[in-house]
Amino acid sequence: MSTTFDLRVELPAALAGPAAAFRFVERFAAHLGAPVGPGDGTPEGELADAERRLGLALPEAMREWYARFGQRWNATPTRRTVRRARTPTASRSPSSTC
Numbered sequence: 802m803s804t805t806f807d808l809r810v811e812l813p814a815a816l817a818g819p820a821a822a823f824r825f826v827e828r829f830a831a832h833l834g835a836p837v838g839p840g841d842g843t844p845e846g847e848l849a850d851a852e853r854r855l856g857l858a859l860p861e862a863m864r865e866w867y868a869r870f871g872q873r874w875n876a877t878p879t880r881r882t883v884r885r886a887r888t889p890t891a892s893r894s895p896s897s898t899c
Contacts, residue, residue, distance in 0.1 A: 806828060806829065806832035811825055811828060811829070812825070819861075819862040819865065819866075823865065823866070823869060826869075826870060830873075830875075835875070837869065837870065837873070840872065841869065841870055841871075841872050841873045842867065842868045842869045842870060842871055842872060843867040843868060843871030843872055845868070848864060848867060848868060848871075
């Protein structure tokens, strides 16, 4: 792999589709001195659990993103922990005024 990384060249190429975008992220991470490694992705079991909790399959590109980069703090910096919804409790209905 080349040691040069020219954002003016690399970024437009990354817009060709998900596979190109993933290559861009991998090259950019390596350029920054933090190459993508095998432990950087979200494990398959966690992805399957998330899909089961959501009741739907993640879009293919999103699933692949998390499978490749989901555990990297710098690839998903705004990621929030997904928490289970609280059990609904009965509440008083607002009083209506006539």
